[in-house]
Amino acid sequence: GDSVTQMEGPVTLSEEAFLTINCTYTAxxxxxxxxxxxxxxxxxxxxxxxxxxxxxxxxxxxxxxxxKETTSFHLEKGSVxxxxxxxxxxxxxxxxxxxxxxxxxxxxxxxxxxxHP
Amino acid sequence: xxxxxxxxxxxxxxxxxxVTLSCEQNLNHDAMYWxxxxxxxxxxxIYYSQIVNDFQKGxxxxxxxxxxxxxxxxPLTVTSAQxxxxxxxxxxxxxxxxxxxxxxxxxxxx
Numbered sequence: 337g338d339s340v341t342q343m344e345g346p347v348t349l350s351e352e353a354f355l356t357i358n359c360t361y362t363a364x365x366x367x368x369x370x371x372x373x374x375x376x377x378x379x380x381x382x383x384x385x386x387x388x389x390x391x392x393x394x395x396x397x398x399x400x401x402x403x404k405e406t407t408s409f410h411l412e413k414g415s416v417x418x419x420x421x422x423x424x425x426x427x428x429x430x431x432x433x434x435x436x437x438x439x440x441x442x443x444x445x446x447x448x449x450x451x452h453p
Numbered sequence: 454x455x456x457x458x459x460x461x462x463x464x465x466x467x468x469x470x471x472v473t474l475s476c477e478q479n480l481n482h483d484a485m486y487w488x489x490x491x492x493x494x495x496x497x498x499i500y501y502s503q504i505v506n507d508f509q510k511g512x513x514x515x516x517x518x519x520x521x522x523x524x525x526x527x528p529l530t531v532t533s534a535q536x537x538x539x540x541x542x543x544x545x546x547x548x549x550x551x552x553x554x555x556x557x558x559x560x561x562x563x
Binding site for chain 1: 457459486488493494495496498501511543545550551552553554555556557
């Protein structure tokens with residue numbers, strides 16, 4: 337079955353440091369890939385997404401590129417802020433879910449990011 | 454504003470009691486989902502529904518039940534058969550692509 341593996345946390349950085357959170361996946365076909373963010377005590381919010389190989393998703397200074405050859409979707413940000421402290425989830429959905437199929441989203445285990453001033 | 458509303462936000466239950474968590478959406482989404490979140494384990498799918506009056510078991514459906522009588526509503530019942538119900542429960546809906554999540558309900562069994 338489909339699976340998502342994220343780098344283990346927690347990740348602790350100083351403000352303005354460079355961030356990378358690794359995500360690799362196992363899936364058949366051409367899944368869509370997502371990064372979600374969860375702030376303390378809240379639900380998940382979509383951060384960015386990519387639906388085909390070589391697509392780059394970006395939002396709020398975060399970026400991730402869909403690499404089919406390495407089955408990866410690593411999250412990066414050039415300069416983190418204290419307000420970026422949250423839990424980050426990588427997820428995928430089957431490739432045909434862009435049409436009329438509501439396939440399940442499979443999530444990684446989440447990576448806790450803490451940014452200190 | 455469109456969105457997903459979960460209630461209650463916090464709930465305490467005694468062992469042996471059933472409890473129902475509410476999830477309502479006004480996004481006109483066809484599909485709805487319930488996930489369970491435990492520390493260090495990410496999100497695990499409990500049940501999902503793609504259309505009214507139909508739903509499927511997810512990866513950890515034992516001890517839970519759902520109904521989908523209306524497009525807007527997808528309540529989850531945590532039954533006394535669920536051996537370890539203390540967790541954070543998240544409801545979500547989608548049309549195509551990404552999921553939209555509610556704020557979550559935290560259930561604690563005393």
